[in-house]
Amino acid sequence: MANFSTLMQQVRQCSLCQDNLPLLAKPILQASVNAKILIAGQAPGVKAHNSGVPFDDASGKRLRQWLGLNSEQFYNPELIAILPMGFCYPGKGKSGDLAPRPECAPAWRQQLLDQISQIKLTVIIGQYAIKWHKPQFKGTVTAAVEQSLQQLADDSDNNTLVLPHPSPRNNIWLKKHLWFEQQLLPLLQKKISQLI
Ligand code: SF4
Numbered sequence: 001m002a003n004f005s006t007l008m009q010q011v012r013q014c015s016l017c018q019d020n021l022p023l024l025a026k027p028i029l030q031a032s033v034n035a036k037i038l039i040a041g042q043a044p045g046v047k048a049h050n051s052g053v054p055f056d057d058a059s060g061k062r063l064r065q066w067l068g069l070n071s072e073q074f075y076n077p078e079l080i081a082i083l084p085m086g087f088c089y090p091g092k093g094k095s096g097d098l099a100p101r102p103e104c105a106p107a108w109r110q111q112l113l114d115q116i117s118q119i120k121l122t123v124i125i126g127q128y129a130i131k132w133h134k135p136q137f138k139g140t141v142t143a144a145v146e147q148s149l150q151q152l153a154d155d156s157d158n159n160t161l162v163l164p165h166p167s168p169r170n171n172i173w174l175k176k177h178l179w180f181e182q183q184l185l186p187l188l189q190k191k192i193s194q195l196i
Pocket of ligand 1: 011014015016017018025026027086087088101103104105107
């Protein structure tokens, strides 16, 4: 098994699905073996592709607010691992970005997770990461977020939580589900402040 820095180097040089990407392969991820919180998102957007920085957009700004983390904390790989389901920008579809490339997770995800062994909390964003991290779960994203509220309220040992996507495209969802910001986020922020 490759050591972690070799593995990260291999990922950063990956061009496995280049033929199916709209722009050049440019894996965008952040991790260290000591990371305590894993952000399991979808795939980088075009702004993150251009800057090379994960969540370098309005979604990222909102996600940091939701988590109660400043930029310095969020971009510290010793605290936060950011491993989306696809590491490269997948391109635009009819309604938002395309799905993460299906080649990516089977090629890299488990190898990386096997070496990031200090994770105390996994924050899942979106249906693709739900399928990977909670394969038994068959409900909607909303049901998964509701379940996360229950886990936080019960202070359960299950440290795999689901959030809606922080994209401005989800503003209507947020307005319809006020409990998310009013009840879930304060509990989540408390949990995170205990971990970092
Ligand atoms: S999306 Fe994943 S598999 Fe495809 S080129 Fe990027 S790193 Fe490699």
